[in-house]
Amino acid sequence: MKSRPRKTRPGKTRPELSRPPADSELFLATLMADVRDGSLHVATQKIDARRDIIDAHPFASYLAGLIRVAKGEEERAIAHFGRAIALSPEHAQALYGRAVALQKCGRARDALADYEASLRLDPANVEGWFNYGEALIALQRHSDACDAWTRVLALAPGHAAALGNRALALHALGRDAEAIADYDRAIALAGADKALLRNRAVSLARLARHEEALASFAQAFALDAAYLDAADGAAAALMALRRFDEAGALCDHVLSFAPDHGSALLTKGNALHELKRFEEALAVFDAALARAADDVRLATNRGMALFELGRFDEAHAAALAAIAIDASFALAWRCRGMTELRRAELDQALVSFDRALRLESADADVLCGRAIVLKELGRYDEALADFDRAIAIDPRHAEAKANKGSLLLLLGEFAEGWELFEHRWVQGDRPKAEIAYRWPEWRGEPLAGKSIVVLDEAGLGDALQFSRYAPLLAAAGARAAYHCRPSLARVMRGLGLNVEIVTAPPPDANYDCCVTICSLPRAFATRADTISGRPYLRAEPERVAHWRERLGDGGFKVGIAWHGSSHSRSDHTRAAPLSAFAPLSRIDGVRLVSLQKNFGAEQLRSAPAGMRVESLGADFDCGADAFVDTAAVIANLDLVVTIDTSIAHLAGALGQKVWIAIKHSPEWRWMLEREDTPWYDSARLFRQERRGDWDDVFSRMARELERAVHAARPAPAARSTR
Missing domain, CATH: 3.40.50 (Rossmann fold)
Known part of the structure; x- marks a missing residue:
């Protein structure tokens, strides 16, 4: 928060200092006349010329100090006031004058003793209490400053500046409701003051009274179109109200006359990010960084935009660049951790989240990210503890609640798991609890x-x-x-x-x-024991017949799928390369049939030597209807082998035999350890025993497939005896 600049000045004399001897009266009279005429340069020349008079009496020294302060010569003024105090230790004006001069020199701590001595002698000095409060606030003694300005208001209830300053101190103490009351009184006395309106809005924003804060920021900005602090506050209030289009428009207005204003560029990029216009947000951050290459916030948010675009390597590089700018910026470490999590670099991700947590120990987002990494590492108890810490910090943290819910479901704790899973993100990235149906x-x-x-x-x-x-x-x-x-x-x-x-x-x-x-x-x-694993979908009979003819007879037909969605937020640790399926292709009599569509299908062009995978042609599920042909093909297969993707659910829903390759720390629906799943009677799970090791999974599958093919072969006809 910023206060309006206040002039510090000595107040009126109380009590009156004694006058110098009569033979010096004429000199002092001419000196005071110079001050009244504004001839301060002449006055200081006279002071230098007649130090014998100046240093001989406290009033003369005090007057010289006032003249030096008026000329901005505070250090020399301090010496004159000091001489007056040495001659008359309990003269309030000299003590107050030296306090003011010390404060002007930035020596607030030294000024305190003089303020306190002066105010003991002259407790009715309103401006003395006011300036004493400013010295205290400069030393971060906000509570004592509040008390000083309360004394001002007891002496002068209409002192608007004291109300505004006390409000600043109350804000620093976290007492924003009281601060707002003081701002309201100050504005009633002083009128629509832009700084008071802006500072009032800051306290309103801290109390999450964002609509009122927006109105107060806007009023301050209307009073002065160059008051960019107020414009920044208004944009922040619009962001808090999720009025992202309006926030962006306000930033555009500011940038129209202040094109290099960093806060407006940052907020505009953030607004576009919230609107999921990530390419545009990235362009804004890039343009802003061209003007301010060392802005760690811009560098970090650029990384976040790249992350949302699925450009994880670039996002990681951006996070590293942000950390190079300022290694104490926690969000940069969180961005690095998020990208490492997506790149399945779990050990490094944990290091990044730990570093972010050391910098911001009460950051619910960091704790939630760390918990997700711990869950992926199979450290489930630690993950639950971090989710709980995140929720304790922010009871509305939907991501932490939803992820804790999915972890509880993974652990088989369905009752609490389903309740927390209700906080999953849906429809425009809003928590389900906030959707109006x-x-x-x-x-x-x-x-x-x-x-x-x-x-x-x-x-x-x-x-x-x-x-x-x-x-x-x-x-x-x-x-x-x-x-x-x-x-x-x-x-x-x-x-x-x-x-x-x-x-x-x-x-x-x-x-x-x-x-x-x-x-x-x-x-x-x-609950786990109430789930029916019986089939509930069926393929279209005419499509089944069509694909039966297309596939033909012969061989043990195994449909395979190795990659899920191409969406940037998809969990690519669930995917396995096509080459991992190669052991299946080496089993005599097995025909591998690709069920892969779109993303991942390009791997067919670089399949390992000797690995034959049949493609179903360009017309396979080529229309707008998803899975119609896939369901019909699956109905004609002997087995489906797939990673954890929608093909697994389709095969299970159809009741067709399906083997699912499951990563080391699986999705919640597959639970832990078991080879079967209550969701699909026809499914069998093959789990990674070591994180990232698909070779072992498919070797085990190959052994089981060889047994299945052997069992499916017709027994040789018995020889007749003659």
């Missing part, structure tokens, strides 16, 4: 005779896994509809006629209640 949310109440719509969310795998609950809604007596993304509508019709599939509920749609698809397990109070 068109219809009341269903939480498990009786449904007989009611209508309910299931709302889509999350990834394709989630939709495939949890769509199992839609027929259960119908079985409970409800008229059930599933509002799914258009690409899934066709495959979801395999849920049966009791579930209406809609891709866009009409504006006048009127349901009794709604539920998001990933909230269905909680609403059904799902």
Whole structure:
């Protein structure tokens, strides 16, 4: 916070100092006349010429001190005041004058004793108490400064400057509600003062009264279009109110007349980042860094934008550049840790989060990131402890709650896990708890005779896994509809006629209640022993027949998928290279059939020598409907082998035999240690025994596949005896 500059000046004499002897009266009279005329240079010449008079009497020394202060010669003034005090130790004016001169020289600590002595002698000196408060605030003694300005206000209740300064001290003490009351009184006395309005807004913002803060910042900025502190505050308030478009527009206005204003550039980039316009945000940060290459905030936020764009190597380099600028900036270490987590460099990520935590021990975001790394390292108890610390610091921290929930689900603690999982991020990166639904949310109440719509969310795998609950809604007596993304509508019709599939509920749609698809397990109070692993989807018969003919007979047909979504936030540690599947291709009689679409399919061009993988052609699931052909192909296969991706859920939902390669610290739905899963009766899990080691996983799969192929071969015909 900034206060308005205040002039420090000696007050009126109380008590009156004694006059010098009569033979010096004429000299002093001419000296005072020079002061009245503004002839300070002449006055100082006379002081230098007649030191015999000046140094002989306290009044003369005091007057010389005043003249030196008026000329800005504080050090020489201190000597004159000191001479007056030596001659008359209890003269309040000389003590006060020296205190003011010392304070002007930046020697606030030395000034305190003189202020205190002066005010003991002259407790009614209003400006003395005021300047004493400013000396105390310069020494960060905010509580004592408050007391000094309270004395001012007791003597002069209408002292607006004392109210404004006391408010600053109260803000420093964290007493913002009291500070705002003082600002309001000061503004009522002094009128619409831009600094008072700006400082009032800062206290309002700290109390999260962002609408009021915005109005106060805007009023200050309206009084002075060059008052950029107020503009910065208004932009920050708009960001806090999640009015990101308006924040960006205000920054554009500021930049139109102050193109190098770093705060506006930073906030504009941050606003674009929040709007998920990451390319534009990156361009703003790059432009700003061209003007201020050593701004650690810009360098760090550039890394964050690159991270969101999935450009993790560049994001890591940006984080390192930010750390090189200022290694004490915790967010730069957090950015580095986030990128290392995405690059599966878990040990390095833990080091980065630890460093960030040493710099900001109460940062919930850092603790949450560290907990995620610990979870990936399989250090589950430590991860839970860090999630709990993050939530204790910020009880509204949705990411920490959702991640703790998924970890509890992984550990089989379903009751608390589902509750915390409700804090997952959905729809525009807002916590689920803050979404306003068109219809009341269903939480498990009786449904007989009611209508309910299931709302889509999350990834394709989630939709495939949890769509199992839609027929259960119908079985409970409800008229059930599933509002799914258009690409899934066709495959979801395999849920049966009791579930209406809609891709866009009409504006006048009127349901009794709604539920998001990933909230269905909680609403059904799902526990590990209540999950049905029976199939609930079916492929279209005509597509099954079509692909049966296309695939032909012969061989043990194994569909494979090795990579998930290309989305920048996807967990690429779940992916395995196509080459990891090579041991399967070496088994006699096995035909590998690629189920991979889009991202990752390019690896077919560089498959290991001798590894043959059949491609299903350009028309395989080439339309807008996802998984229609994939489901039909899977229905014709002997086995699906896949990493943890949507193909695994599709095969399990169809009831087709599927082997799933699971990373060392798996997704919550696969739980720990077990080779089966309650979610799909037809699934078998092959887990990494060592982090990142896919070779062992696929070697074990190859041995099991060889046994399966052998078991599937028809037994040789028995020879007849003659």
